[in-house]
Amino acid sequence: MAPPRMVPALADVLLEEIFVRIDSPADLARASTACVAFHRLITDPSFLRRYRSLHPPLLLGFLDFDGCGFRPPDETHPSAALARAIARTTDLTFNGYYPRAAGAYWQLWDIRDGRVLFKSGPEDDNEVITEFAVCDPLARRCLQLPPIPNALLASVQVQKQYFEGSDAALVPSGEEDDDTSFRVIARMDFIEKVVAFVFSSDAWRWSVGTSISWYALSLPRGYDEMSWTADYAYGCFYWKFADLNGCLKLDMSSMEFSTVDLLPGFDFDMNFFTIVEAGEGRLGIFTLTNNDTSLCYCTVRQNGGERSDQLNLGDKIPLPAGLSSHPGLGLLLRHAAGVELGDDTGV
Structure with a gap:
């Protein structure tokens, strides 16, 4: 008598428990090519999020704020070979695919979850900085975010206030977030208050996260003595x-x-x-x-x-x-999975 066949759902659970224990991203990538069923399980976004939470990404090197390019780790580092391979196949200078609007100066500002955030400074010191772009260096894709609408500035009553400065950062992805979505937090400092605006790629719009007066924080009016990242x-x-x-x-x-x-x-x-x-x-x-x-x-x-x-x-x-x-010399560049996994590959 033939043994009973394993229920497919149970087989998937057991396979996932095996795959999630594979330490090497390269070995996991090779396993994904063994058959269609393995590839389906390993490339599933929920599995990849779980895998990344258990296996820290590999160090690839550093990207400089000052535009000097990519600095790989020393030859003795365990991920040196991977870093060299990424550098050979990826344009980490971002030439040719980030926005180049007339008169705009784009500066590398943050790196997280495989994406790089660029920030553009204004020509007028009192102009609200609203220009941001998010790039995927491995896919050579760049998305320029829409400016923060004047109506949104008016909703927190800062459209006529003197603008002190700003910072921005990519918000780390949560366990339930889709791999294709991202959020950006922009901290805007005005003479009377500090405001956090949040951009969502899913809704493709900015919203007000929160705002508070300097007085409520027990800080001087127009306080601008903070770190820039x-x-x-x-x-x-x-x-x-x-x-x-x-x-x-x-x-x-x-x-x-x-x-x-x-x-x-x-x-x-x-x-x-x-x-x-x-x-x-x-x-x-x-x-x-x-x-x-x-x-x-x-x-x-x-x-x-x-x-x-x-x-x-x-x-x-x-x-x-x-x-x-x-x-502020550079930003850590890390690699989350083998390049064979396509869009899930992260830095």
Whole structure:
């Protein structure tokens, strides 16, 4: 008597549990070519999101803010060969396929989930910066986002306020997000308030995320002493204050601005300051100390309010003599899966 056939749905579940345990993205890509059923399972967006959550992406190198191009990792790095292959087949200078409007200057601004965000500066210092573009370097595609409508500015009563400056970032994709969709957060600073606008590729429009007055944040009117790029950890964006030992925090789940004290007495250099997830809800902070001769790492546990506590100082790592440091030099470029998986390949 022939053994009973396995229920197809159960077979898919077992195969997924096997595939998700494959450590190498290259091996996973090869498995996807074995048969149609394997390819269907491995290229399913829900499986790929799960796989990426369990297997950190590989380091490919760095993209410079200043337009110097791609910097691959050292030859001894495990992903050096992959980085060379990507560099040979991909135009990481973005020449020829990002917007080149007359008089516009496009600057590389952020990288996340396989996409690169470009930001264009205005000719007039008081003009609201509304020009953004999102590129996929592997597919050589670029989408220029529509400007923030005047009606949206009017809805938060800033259309006649003096414009102080802005920042923008790609919002990390959630587990349930479609791989083809993305969001951009734009922080706009005006004389009376700070506003967060959110762009959704699904709706293809901007909306108001939140706004708050500088007074409500206990900051001076027209405050503009903040870091020019954001860090992201545990669902929140952080911008370091230049003259205060703290950060402006934007919680993306509650869509609320607040200020966070990073504990007085510890010297943070805003130009060389990065917040990361340190595990167990703690914030990890990298900064340069001792006249930029050492790299310091510490962890901070927040108590749920505006003040942080339990500062744990880590090691101070001496930097090589004569090392030239440049704030905001580059953005980390990472690779999430083998190029054989097509559009799911990420940087």
